[in-house]
Amino acid sequence: MIRSAVALVLTALALTACVTETSGELRPQSPPDLEEAARINTQLGVDYARQGQFEVAEEKLRKAVEQNDRYAQAHGVLAFVLTQRGDREGAEREYRRALALAPDDAATHNNFGVLLCELGKVKEADRAFQAALANRNYATPEAAWTNAGICQRQASDPRAETSFREALKINPEYRAALAQIAQLTYAAGDWARTDAFLKRYEKLGSLPPDLLLIAASTQRKLGDRAAARRYEQTLISGFPESDQAVQLLKNPPAP
Incomplete structure (x- = not known):
């Protein structure tokens, strides 16, 4: 389906470049529409990035x-692709350009915040997440709250749990926030709350390997x-090559 859509777009571009005939005379080509070409x-x-073809996407x-050069979306998506390709310096430059052109773009603020956190620029990352949240038209504020919490947690900022809770207020079924707050409460030794968050997660879908290991330990x-052994067996049988399964097999708990 995606390849067909791309083919149709390329065909349309080829047709617009053709010369038409009228009364036996050729009309000169009209100037190319660079804004439309940039959009295409x-x-x-975007389509290539979704397929994981980041090199072609970058081209x-x-x-x-x-x-x-004033098309903010192009700079924003390029920044994301450069991040996937490991060019964080280039990605930061493109994010700044995108936001200079579209300072109210909440999704770009959120994505930029993730990159800034990875770069260790925690305070600036927090400002980026808050800028995303300030836009009342932002479709997924729970994502920005969760990303803010992850960054805060990495910096040992006590606000992390509050951020995860804000995400869950907006969307109680947001699994990324449930996973993060379960990990946070587990690290704090609050087994009862960890169990509660993991059970909420399980109602939405199966636990991934990292949460299965936490669930077993909890x-x-x-x-x-008995419940611990069920989680351990699910981890070993369902994800035998995962780091968590290998860890469990190397260091099995006491029966």
């Missing part, structure tokens, strides 16, 4: 910014060895 190349970049997006702390 940006969409192609399309660099072409888009050449065609229209049940042992709570004295339910």
Whole structure:
């Protein structure tokens, strides 16, 4: 479906470049619409990025910014792709350019905040997340709250739990926030609350390997060895090659 859409776009571009005939005379080509070309190349970049083809995506997006350097979305998506390719310096530059052009773009603020946190620029990252949250039209504020909490947690900032709770107020079924707050309460030794958050997560879907290991350990702390063994067996049988399964097999708990 995606390839077909790309093919149709390329065909449309080819048609607009053709020369038409009227009364036997050729009309000169009209000047290329660079803004539309930039939009199309940006969409192609998005499509390739969704397929994990980040090298091709970068080519399309660099072409888009050449065609229209004031197209904020092209810079924002290029920044994301550069992050995936490990070029954090280039990504930071593109995010700043995107936000200079569209300072109210909440999604770009959120994505930039994630990068800033990875770069260790915690205070600036927090400002980016808050800028995203300040936009009342932001469709997924729970994502920014969760990312803010992750960054705060990495910096041992006590506000982290509050941020995760804010995310869950907006969307009680937001699994990323449930996972993070379960890990936070587990690290704090609050087994009962960890168990409660993990059970909320389980109602929405199966636990990933890291949470299965936490769930098993939590049940042992709570004295339910049978439940702990069920989680351990699920981890080993369902994710045998995961780091958590390997860790469990190397260091099995007492029966």
